[in-house]
Amino acid sequence: MKIEHMALWTADLEQMKSFYETYFGAVAGDKYTNAKKQFHSYFLQFESGARLELMTKPACAGREEGQIYLGYAHIAFSTGSEDKVVELTERLRRDGYTVESEPRVTGDGYFESVVLDPEGNSIEITV
Template identity: 60%
Template sequence: MKIEHLAMWVRDLEQMRAFYETYFGATSNDKYVNPRKGFSSYFLSFPDDGPRLELMQMPGILDRPTDAQTQYMGLAHIAFSVGSIAAVDELTEKLRQAGHVIAGEPRRTGDGYYESVVLDPEQNRIEITI
């Protein structure tokens, strides 16, 4: 058994697709549109053939009550393994230079991970790890 995909409601479908393509090497399928429901989505695939990420947009979806630093029940983050400490540092700095929020500086965690935490354009938490 494996996780086939995760899904995320987004406000700006095109901006979010471009973010994951630009910084995490995602490849998008063609946009799916259901005009009757006002639903649109992209499935993003990543270079490692792991789970895909479905970005979805539809009118009437409620925002979750959160700010970038407050945690709530439910999915907490997406983690991307980039292969090395240097790659974690490099991608974190690239995102910082592009104006994205670094919610956790690169560091060694108590359980032995080396990671940073960044926020995507819609304030979802992303761990960048070895």
């Protein structure tokens, strides 16, 4: 068994699609719209075959800074090397994104950093 995809509610569908395409190499499929439910989504495909569904509808609201929410805590992207973790982290910082945790070896032995996407969702950048 394998995970087929994960889904993420978003307030700004186009901004989030662009973020994951620009920094993580995602390729978006066609936009899906269900007018009756006022629902819109994109499936993003990553090089590894993993997929992320970005979804929105009028009831989606933003997060409040500093709040912890129930549900999935983060998504992790493997870059293949420590140098690439540092490079991508610095690129995101230069482009104005929040680096929540600097590149480092964690207590459980991972080399990673944590950045926030445009809506405050945590992304681990790992080897």
